[in-house]
């Protein structure tokens with residue numbers, strides 16, 4: 001049998017590479033987290049689902065994973081949002097942090113080992129900036145401390161930037177007195193519009209730039225060099241490019257060995273983004289009768305590096321597919337069938353899909369094939385599916401027939417609709433049917449009377 005190894009597509013080399021962790025059997029993983037100033041949209045959540053299946057796959061393959069994820073709770077956007085809402089920065093960011101964590105839980109995303117808030121690592125950021133000033137990689141300008149990309153070796157290797165070409169570009173309107181158009185702020189000096197958001201520092205009071213936050217927190221918890229850094233593909237430049245430049249300038253060591261980037265969630269008209277005004281959120285899907293598991297299932301069907309086009313037709317298809325799986329699992333749980341033990345065979349297939357750059361769509365196919373193999377002993381089959389589910393996170397163990405209890409308020413609406421129908425008030429009956437649907441129930445008229453089911 002061929003000896004399989006895990007290969008991962010490394011954005012740094014733009015190739016699939018065999019994965020060799022720094023410490024045998026252990027993986028240090030940093031995932032760029034959210035900027036907590038609004039409700040995450042489905043595109044954001046796709047990235048966290050990618051982080052989740054990556055982490056779960058590594059664990060399935062026998063690694064112990066330490067995952068750090070940050071919460072950006074201070075930057076231009078969070079400050080602006082807190083002022084617009086008239087609440088302190090901390091109150092705003094805690095609110096959206098809680099909503100974000102609720103989304104993760106709903107999607108059955110394993111929480112990271114450490115969640116780090118930027119505002120709790122300011123001393124580490126200041127120390128890192130002081131080192132960069134001392135090593136002459138950073139300089140003081142009128143409005144802050146900047147990193148000088150001209151001093152940085154290999155700047156832009158990750159994003160494949162042509163340094164010469166980039167150096168000739170000028171960015172209008174955001175110039176200040178930077179020495180170079182792509183020099184970026186490590187620290188922004190306090191401005192009146194920042195209000196009370198300010199920290200003291202020897203080089204001048206102010207607040208950190210976004211890029212330095214991730215470098216300081218990742219190196220504090222995972223060390224100056226670590227295994228894997230993840231994020232959505234749009235973070236590759238400038239965010240990750242700048243993280244590499246400043247971290248490697250400060251330590252003289254290779255910062256991250258494997259850079260993994262997740263593809264976009266797109267809509268017909270392009271990327272799902274706040275600026276395009278085409279965003280959908282998880283709570284919105286739930287009010288439309290979908291479960292978080294349906295969205296998870298939709299995302300599992302596409303490889304993490306490919307872009308995924310979202311539409312309600314695709315989501316509906318994923319819902320149907322998930323519900324089919326659920327029905328079959330429930331049936332399997334009630335079956336005792338003494339067939340062959342094919343555990344090893346399917347396990348080998350499943351493992352090799354994960355080893356192939358975390359090919360979850362292929363892993364899902366192995367899962368479905370196993371589920372449908374009626375010549376495979378039912379008990380052993382179920383045990384194996386539960387094992388596969390440690391990666392897929394479909395909650396196979398919890399799948400059971402659900403007894404629907406119809407709340408009293410909905411029962412009253414059903415009763416009122418029956419009365420409206422009896423007196424031929426059809427418009428009224430239709431309104432009541434809509435209200436029943438809004439409450440999360442679907443009503444069908446049968447020969448035995450109205451049947452109420454949960455959406």
Ligand SMILES: [Zn+2]
Nearest residue numbers: 032033214239
């Ligand atoms: Zn980051």
